[in-house]
Amino acid sequence: MKTLALTGSIGMGKSTVAKMFADAGIPVFDADKTVRALQGEGGRLVPEIEHVFPGSTRDGAVDRDALSAMVLGDRDRLARLEALVHPAVHHERTRFILDNGDAAALLFDIPLLFETHGEENFDHVIVVSAPPRMQRERVLSRPGMTVEKFERILERQMPDEQKRERADFVVDTSGPIEETRAQVDRILACLGLAPAQ
Incomplete structure (x- = not known):
């Protein structure tokens, strides 16, 4: 089994690329989606997060905006939150691996991989990338996103150029969707997971 890590900064198109791998039959573990489930209504982390960050939950779920306001820009609080979230995500990832033990490859969508x-835990790293102006336009068009919030998120993320340098494969999402899909197909073929087009 090949283990593939998919990463890239906010707004680069990871979700689109991950879906292309899923459509090709590669099981995908989405770290962000897992965190949302753990913090969503009835999620098992909700009581712990409320205990550590009073006022960060509402109606049985984490209020992501409230929690974000509490931790962004505060390293100590962010570290405390990560100490709750990371072990829980690791547990879910282990369960995903066991559930898909017969797959030829698994893809792990991990925004903060580097x-x-x-x-080091993966056979290959795939970085999704786009020009800064396009990234900014994509992110600022999201509901509830502000320039300040975007800049705080970027502060936590390694610059795109450095991620590209460390990647085994780079998928550039600045062109038409067909071009992005062709890049994914080439990666799959290179890894022996699909026939060359």
């Missing part, structure tokens, strides 16, 4: 020094 920032958490997780790249």
Whole structure:
């Protein structure tokens, strides 16, 4: 089994690329989606997060905006939150691997892969990238996103150029969707997971 890590900064198109791998039959573990489930209504982390960050939950779920306001820009609080979230995500990832033990490859969508020094745990790293102006336009068009919030998120993320340098493969999402899909197909073929087009 090949283990593939998919990463890239906010707004680069990771979700689109991950879906292309999924459509090709590669099981995908989405770290962000897992965190949302753990913090969503009835999620098992909700009581712990409320205990550590009073006022960060509402109606049985984490209020992401409230929690974000509490931790962004505060390294100590962010570290406390990560100490709750990371072990829970690791548990879910282990369960995903066991559930897909017969797959030829698994793809792990991990936004902060390099920032958490997780790249050593995978056979290949795929970085999704786009020009800064396009990234900014994509992110600022999201509901509830502000320039200040975007800049705080970028502060936590390794610059795109450095991620590209560390990647085994780079998928550039600045062109038409067909071009992005062709890049994914080439990666799959290179890894022996699909026939060359």
